[in-house]
Amino acid sequence: MDNAPTRPSRPGLDDLTHSLDIPLERIAVEHADLVEAIRRRVVEGGPVPSGTVPVALFNSAI
Amino acid sequence: MHSRCDLSCDHCYVYQHADQTWRGRPVRMPLATVRAVAQRIAEHAREHELPVVHVVLHGGEPLLLGAAGLREVLAELRAAITPWTRLDLRMQTNGVLLDEELCRLFVEYDVRVGVSLDGDRAANDRHRVFAHGGSSHDHVRRALALLRRPEHRASYAGILCTIDVRNDPDRVYEALLAESPPRVDLLLPHATWDHPPERPGPEPTPYADWLGRIHRRWVDDGRPMSIRMFEALRPGGGGTEAFGLAPADVLVVEADGSWEQVDSLKTAYHGAAGTGFDVFDHSVDEATRHPGVAVRQDGVAGLCATCRACPVVDRCGGGLYAHRWRTGSGFDNPSVYCADLLRLIDTVDAYPPPTPPASGELSTISPVDELLDDLATGHGSASTLALLAATQLSITRALLAACRDGSGTTPAWELLVHLDQAAPEAIRAVLAHPFVRPGLVHRLHSSAPPGVGAAVDPLPALAIAAALRAGVPAALHVPVRADTITFPALGSLVLPGLGESAEVTVRPGEFQVRGGSVEQTVLLDPVAQPSTGWFPTRDVSVPGGRLLLEDGDPYRDCYGQPVEPRLDGPAARALGRTLAEAWRVVHRDVPAHAAALDGGLRAVVPLAADPARPLRSATARHAFGAVAVTPHSDPETMAVLLVHEWQHAKLGAVLDLYDLVESGQAAQIRVPWRPDPRPPEGVLQGVYAHLAITQVWQSRAATDQGDASANAAHFLAWTRDGADALLASRSLTAAGERFVGQLRHALEETRAGAG
Ligand code: SF4
Ligand code: SF4
Numbered sequence: 001m002d003n004a005p006t007r008p009s010r011p012g013l014d015d016l017t018h019s020l021d022i023p024l025e026r027i028a029v030e031h032a033d034l035v036e037a038i039r040r041r042v043v044e045g046g047p048v049p050s051g052t053v054p055v056a057l058f059n060s061a062i
Numbered sequence: 063m064h065s066r067c068d069l070s071c072d073h074c075y076v077y078q079h080a081d082q083t084w085r086g087r088p089v090r091m092p093l094a095t096v097r098a099v100a101q102r103i104a105e106h107a108r109e110h111e112l113p114v115v116h117v118v119l120h121g122g123e124p125l126l127l128g129a130a131g132l133r134e135v136l137a138e139l140r141a142a143i144t145p146w147t148r149l150d151l152r153m154q155t156n157g158v159l160l161d162e163e164l165c166r167l168f169v170e171y172d173v174r175v176g177v178s179l180d181g182d183r184a185a186n187d188r189h190r191v192f193a194h195g196g197s198s199h200d201h202v203r204r205a206l207a208l209l210r211r212p213e214h215r216a217s218y219a220g221i222l223c224t225i226d227v228r229n230d231p232d233r234v235y236e237a238l239l240a241e242s243p244p245r246v247d248l249l250l251p252h253a254t255w256d257h258p259p260e261r262p263g264p265e266p267t268p269y270a271d272w273l274g275r276i277h278r279r280w281v282d283d284g285r286p287m288s289i290r291m292f293e294a295l296r297p298g299g300g301g302t303e304a305f306g307l308a309p310a311d312v313l314v315v316e317a318d319g320s321w322e323q324v325d326s327l328k329t330a331y332h333g334a335a336g337t338g339f340d341v342f343d344h345s346v347d348e349a350t351r352h353p354g355v356a357v358r359q360d361g362v363a364g365l366c367a368t369c370r371a372c373p374v375v376d377r378c379g380g381g382l383y384a385h386r387w388r389t390g391s392g393f394d395n396p397s398v399y400c401a402d403l404l405r406l407i408d409t410v411d412a413y414p415p416p417t418p419p420a421s422g423e424l425s426t427i428s429p430v431d432e433l434l435d436d437l438a439t440g441h442g443s444a445s446t447l448a449l450l451a452a453t454q455l456s457i458t459r460a461l462l463a464a465c466r467d468g469s470g471t472t473p474a475w476e477l478l479v480h481l482d483q484a485a486p487e488a489i490r491a492v493l494a495h496p497f498v499r500p501g502l503v504h505r506l507h508s509s510a511p512p513g514v515g516a517a518v519d520p521l522p523a524l525a526i527a528a529a530l531r532a533g534v535p536a537a538l539h540v541p542v543r544a545d546t547i548t549f550p551a552l553g554s555l556v557l558p559g560l561g562e563s564a565e566v567t568v569r570p571g572e573f574q575v576r577g578g579s580v581e582q583t584v585l586l587d588p589v590a591q592p593s594t595g596w597f598p599t600r601d602v603s604v605p606g607g608r609l610l611l612e613d614g615d616p617y618r619d620c621y622g623q624p625v626e627p628r629l630d631g632p633a634a635r636a637l638g639r640t641l642a643e644a645w646r647v648v649h650r651d652v653p654a655h656a657a658a659l660d661g662g663l664r665a666v667v668p669l670a671a672d673p674a675r676p677l678r679s680a681t682a683r684h685a686f687g688a689v690a691v692t693p694h695s696d697p698e699t700m701a702v703l704l705v706h707e708w709q710h711a712k713l714g715a716v717l718d719l720y721d722l723v724e725s726g727q728a729a730q731i732r733v734p735w736r737p738d739p740r741p742p743e744g745v746l747q748g749v750y751a752h753l754a755i756t757q758v759w760q761s762r763a764a765t766d767q768g769d770a771s772a773n774a775a776h777f778l779a780w781t782r783d784g785a786d787a788l789l790a791s792r793s794l795t796a797a798g799e800r801f802v803g804q805l806r807h808a809l810e811e812t813r814a815g816a817g
Contacts, residue, residue: 003202016719017458024482024489032174032216033245033288035467036150038460042499042684042718043115043506 063124063135064090065317070193073224073251090127091317098137098341099315100142106346107147113507114148125159129167136171142542152176152219156190157205158198165214172484174219177205179241181223181234188226206241220245220288227260227268231275238287246287248273255388255398259489270405277406278413293773295377295410304323313349315341321349366394374407376724376796434716438804440753441654442712447661450715451494454686457718458493461502462716465521466724468506474521477529477536485532492528495551495610496665496688503684504617518543522566527552529568530586537567540578543616551665553598554614557582573793597628602638604645606660611638612667612688621680621690624670629693637693639665649762655705655754662686663708668693679703679708705758709751722798729793734783742793746802749784752777753805781809 016034028035065087067074091099107115117139119132127135136151143149153168157177168175182188183199190198220243223234238246250269253259261268277292286680314322321339337352363370369380380386381397388395436446454519460797466475482489492498501520518541527549529536540547542564546552557580564577574583584593592598599615601608612618629637649656667690669678677699678689689707694700716722723742730739733748740748759774785806788794794802 012785016453020452020456020459023479024459024463025479027459028216028467031244031460031463032219035460038457039464040114041508042457042461043464043503 063119063132064121064126067121067123068124068126068158068192069123069190069198071156071189071191073189073226075536087316087318089317090131091135091315093134093138095315095317095319095341096138097142098319100139102341102346103139104142104146107143109347111146112252114150115143116152117143117435118152118154120154123156123158124153125155125157125164129163130287132164133167133171136167136173140171150174154178154222155205156198156202158201160208162208162740165208165211165217168217169214173217175209175217176219176222176247177202177209178202178222178224179206179238180226181229182237183356185226185237188229189224206243210242218244220247222247222249224251225269225272226251227272228262231272235276235279239283243287245290248276248289248291250382250385250399250402253385253398255386257393258398265402267402267405269399269402270409273402273406274409274413277410281413291305292410295407313346319669321346321352323352345699361777366396368396368400371654372396372404374404374796377407378403381656411643431797431800433802434720434801437652437716438711438801439808440757440805441652441658444514444657444661447658447712450712451662451687453714453719454499455490458499458502461499461506462493462521462524465502465505465519469519469521472519472521474519474525474538477525477538478521481525481532481534482529485528485534488528488532488534491531492524492550494664494687495615496685497612497615497620498524498550499683499686500617500620500682501550523547523549526566526568526573530573533570535570536566537565539563540566546616547575547617548615550615551599551610553592553596555582555584555596557595589758600634600638602642604642605649605656606645608662609641609645609663610636610665611641612665615695618667618685618688618690620682620685621667621669622682623678623680623690625690626668626670626693629668633693636695637666638666640695640697640700641704643697644704647697647701648705648758651701651758652705652754654755655708658712659704660709664688666691677703679707681707681714683714684713686711702758705754706751709754710747713747713750717743720797721795724793724795724798729791731787731793733787734780742788742791745784745788745791746794746798749781749802749805752781753809756781756809778809782806785809790794 022031094465103115103117106112111800119135120701127593139151140149151171151173152175153173154176155178157179160175160177167173175430178190179202180188180190183197186199186202187197190202192198204219206221208214218452221238221241223238223246225234225248251259259269265271273291276289279414280286280292280491282456312323316322319341319814321344323337339349339352365375365380370374372378378397381403381450383393383397385397385399386393386395427507433446435447436442442450454817462478464704466472469475478489498520505518505520522538522540526536526538526540530549530552544559545558546554546556547560547566555575556579557575559579560575561578561580564575564580567574567576570585572583572585575581582593582595584596588598597614600611602611603609611629611634613626613634619625644661645656648659665688667688669680669690669692671692672678676692677694678692682688682690689704689711691700691703691707694703731742732739733745735748735752756774756777759770759777763768763774785802788802789799789806
């Protein structure tokens with residue numbers, strides 16, 4: 001058995017700018033890892049460290 | 063799943079390395095054990111309200127279970143876990159047994175399959191052979207061809223390639239590329255200080271040289287596939303288990319149900335991965351309390367002294383845990399690949415793309431340092447703003463794709479796909495609306511755990527909004543919420559009696575709505591009186607273009623404080639006048655900040671008035687391109703609020719891309735602007751906003767307006783003290799340190815400029 005890294009890496013600048021040129025229809029298939037990484041970082045907040053600022057309310061959070 | 067294998071690879075750590083525990087284990091995981099594992103995972107997801115759980119089926123060779131056996135396992139896992147969380151199912155296989163029936167099964171159960179292939183035939187067959195010595199190459203390529211078929215492609219996760227420096231890197235690269243994998247994982251061979259990796263030639267860092275060669279090809283080709291190792295090693299890119307400091311969150315279940323740590327540890331010593339716990343008697347929480355797992359949650363603190371002092375530790379993270387093993391000192395060592403890792407990071411840094419591969423306006427992509435340095439001036443150039451806006455749009459598109467993943471192909475999705483081709487500008491304009499992302503995030507959030515009321519599907523309204531913009535005829539059923547349908551950036555239709563869903567038909571210059579007891583045609587003539595029930599989103603002309611007064615979109619309510627309901631005509635006009643005037647004030651005071659504002663601020667949300675706190679403003683991480691303010695009539699004050707909030711919006715977009723603050727930091731930092739200690743990210747946001755405000759007051763002081771100089775001095779001190787406290791806290795990543803260091807520098811220049 002090979003050791004597969006399981007954690008998706010963060011969305012990279014290049015992946016993001018590349019995927020802008022990919023038709024919507026193909027993003028989910030060809031950039032499944034990007035979608036997963038974004039889902040994890042943006043929707044689920046990723047492996048969120050304690051002490052980060054909530055997404056809203058910067059003003060009272062600074 | 064299955065502890066034996068049909069191949070007999072000589073680099074396999076299961077059978078060939080120190081740990082020989084497989085010998086005492088059942089050949090395949092009994093269904094009762096699968097059930098127990100599934101229950102444990104479900105229990106853990108439920109107790110911790112996990113949004114997602116990743117399960118990787120592996121072996122030995124999991125396909126030895128056969129289609130019927132695998133179906134039982136997959137059904138068991140889905141049935142137990144999916145009610146509680148999103149289950150991301152993956153499988154790692156050698157591919158030998160993969161056939162169409164299995165591919166269909168994986169598509170049906172949404173399993174993403176990674177296949178092991180070490181490169182071209184010669185490279186692959188160096189290790190990956192059958193017990194009789196025969197080649198596995200054709201078998202594996204046939205498996206990859208099956209996964210590439212359009213009907214199976216969703217299940218194609220990528221290729222896992224274990225490197226051997228005796229192979230020709232160019233041929234390996236070409237062989238991998240030929241399989242068009244969505245992602246490639248290049249793995250360093252398993253090794254420890256007791257059993258160092260093979261270094262066949264005189265070169266001190268053959269692994270770095272070999273990988274460097276592939277990196278160069280990859281960059282030259284415009285990065286045609288994702289190679290996780292290179293992406294993880296970029297500054298701010300850390301994030302696989304092999305590199306970087308993200309806490310280890312992987313547990314392994316063996317075929318007999320015992321919990322183990324990551325199985326690459328098997329390379330270290332017999333029983334290295336064992337925890338002594340099993341799924342029948344111990345929960346996930348109990349297993350993770352094992353000291354071997356716990357130490358790996360510690361980030362930098364869990365590393366040896368050499369790594370802790372290493373300049374690239376935030377990217378390397380000490381390498382793969384198993385590679386640190388040495389009898390005597392255990393795992394308290396740098397990676398046995400340390401020299402290679404250091405050199406590889408240098409190589410990756412030294413070979414940036416000569417010209418980025420993207421097209422059009424994106425051809426000015428800056429690498430991370432350039433981006434951060436530019437923003438650390440306080441404002442950021444037009445091209446940086448364009449880049450941030452582009453990445454935000456890309457994130458929104460990916461979220462849209464994720465929504466489709468959840469609900470399958472619907473007419474709304476098909477219309478979006480069609481318009482993406484036929485009218486890309488219309489799609490772009492709709493998706494760039496700041497409150498599209500909050501809607502998609504809400505939808506994705508609520509689709510995972512049951513019990514939570516599912517959010518309405520935002521896709522139909524998005525598709526119709528794009529069709530309306532493009533003037534393309536279309537018809538869809540659109541969900542109705544509280545008698546209202548909102549078309550992002552266009553307006554809201556409020557008609558009592560619409561029911562739960564209405565059919566919306568787009569025709570040139572108008573649309574028709576039919577739902578419940580209501581039928582209504584809405585004309586989209588901007589100069590005519592709006593049709594009954596139609597409340598178009600108002601906008602105001604500002605130097606940056608048209609600024610929306612967003613007081614109708616339900617997802618604008620994302621600021622953690624009440625938003626104002628729709629303003630009446632005079633109030634909207636008054637706010638519009640103040641904003642336009644404030645924008646001109648920003649141009650007068652700080653033209654560089656004004657340019658950044660022009661480049662991205664698209665909407666302002668009125669916050670509900672509160673006499674106790676009349677002057678408030680806010681930014682939301684999910685709503686780039688918008689700020690929220692309490693309506694206020696003084697443009698000079700409003701200008702300060704706009705500049706302040708726009709700093710947060712820019713930095714929020716950066717934080718979507720890079721970690722500037724070290725993860726797992728519980729540090730609280732004392733700041734001059736509040737009595738209570740603050741988390742590092744809050745301090746970073748504060749410093750960045752205050753830097754801009756310092757620049758505003760310094761500019762005003764130059765034309766001598768009352769207490770402008772005193773304000774400038776005050777914000778300067780806040781910014782400086784905040785930045786110094788951040789730097790002293792050691793809570794920043796390398797990228798974060800660079801950013802704050804540059805920002806500190808900008809501050810000194812600001813001060814010098816102010817004389
Ligand atoms: S295919 Fe995987 S599990 Fe089988 S022998 Fe090779 S490396 Fe080991
Ligand atoms: S390069 Fe070497 S010293 Fe630096 S973190 Fe990696 S293993 Fe440790």
